[in-house]
Amino acid sequence: MSMALSSGRRRRRGFAKVPAVLLGIGLLIWTLLPVYNMVLIALSDDGDEFTGAIWPDDWNWHSFQVVWTEGYWYLEHFWHQLGNSLYMSVATMLLTVLIGSLASFALGRMRLRNGWVVTDFALLTYVLPTAFLAIPFVHLMHVYGLTDSLWAVIAAEVTFATPYAILILHQYGKLIPTELDESAKIDGATPLQVYLRIYLPLMAPALVAVGVYALLLAWNEYLYQYLLISSPRNTTVAVAIDQFFDSDEAPWNYMMSTALVYSLPPLAIYFGLRRYMVAGLTMGGVK
């Protein structure tokens, strides 16, 4: 193990192994306990959630079958709602990347005069607690004619995802030499061409990071999805899961299997794109 440590000083001192392993086991249990609980409940028999078992007696996959076949009242639109969740999240991702990269290009590369005002708008939105805007938002969507529409949710998620996109892209853009823009301009390229041909391709890693961020933000958010959509056909899986929570007799095992299925896409994205999500952090370095 000590071979992996970089500094000679640490190699001499050694990694205090026993306490470290104990801490590691503690962290593992701490992190996985709620996840394990989801699996445990999802695998239990109907009405059998109250046995107090700490290990599933028989691996009963029935509740996943129910989700798959939409075999319960609250799940009758499950696949359609999953599609809605996906549609909403992907639209948020695309719009955030588009709007964020355009703004950061104008602010960072073209140096729009008084652009700092826009950057401050973004910063302000970034540090606001979003839940505090929820009540006016419901009224707002009536005014905009977006009641019971997925686009109301998309608008909300884009609003809350774009500031971070602008701030990060702006910063990342500083790593790209401006001479590239200059020479393209001398060759007669319009700003739009510079944006499309030079800026976007060179920004690709940052765009992936920002896109993943927006996707997960939209997928994982709950409050605005709940407030802005009302009909079962238009709603998302997150809201369907909450219906179980609000009801007194709804079976927990169905709810937890739905919750597990709903947690899979973020997990897949995390394990697939973790490098992008985490590497950016170490790349810039915190001063």
Next chain:
Amino acid sequence: MSGSQQALGFGQPVAVSQPPRPSWRVRLQGSDTTWAIAFVVPYVAIFAAFVIYPIIYGLWMGSNPALYPLLFSDRMYLTTLVNTLLFVAIGVNVQMFLAFLLSGFFMNRSWWVRSLLAIYLLPWVLPGLTVFLSIHYMLVTEWGLLDSLWRAVTGHDGPLFLVSQPLAMGANIVSYIWKWMPFWTLIFLAGRMAIPQDIYEAAEIDGATGFRRLVHVTFPLLANVYLICTLLSTVWTLGDFPTVYFVSSGAPARTTDVLATYGFHEAFDFGYPNLGVAAMMSALPILIPLVILLMRRIRLTGVQL
């Protein structure tokens, strides 16, 4: 914006007000200005339509002075205020302190610590809805997983978490820490990795090792990051909705609500949206100075998220 805590994950400096060297030209001219304006218009439009407008409308909703005596005469509201204070003060500080210490543990790059880090970050990416519901069902009956484990170990029945106000509030705080501590650990980890190794070597020659190194070298170098993260987390925690909504769900008898859930219930369950807005606006005397401080700090220091 608690939802966006995943954000900082990318972790580039954010600052902006001091321009670096001119990059497009010294000054934009003619059609270039038009292009640049066209590029920022979409974002400015979104900001105006979905941030400025709801803020102004919210201020208008909560502007009736008669709302506030009504609010303060509600004992539930006073309980909510105390809960919010505890939730923020304990949640943020414990989370930051532990995250700071754990980031030191994760500096070890052996294979098993790196794999553990990958798992440890899971709460950060999982939907709050699903994990908080899971925690809720660990606590809500005496047959939940926690009580079952307790019974397996001690042979006695465990506590009923959501029947006792302090236990339920504690569960909210612990769940919040569970969800967000990994994210801040990652931020501090990046901060620690950016500290040049020779600083530590110099410190070691001067005799600073172990605890003294932590206190006199690592912490001073990360103090600014620590401050900004704490402020940011304070603002986001102040407006946190899903934790309390799902974990304790206000139980027992709405004595564990925080401002965000209290306002939500007033507005959408009891049909008093103005009162709900007023409840959230009562956080403004704390929120506004915090936001100003935070924005100044981020701009001044060139930032470091």
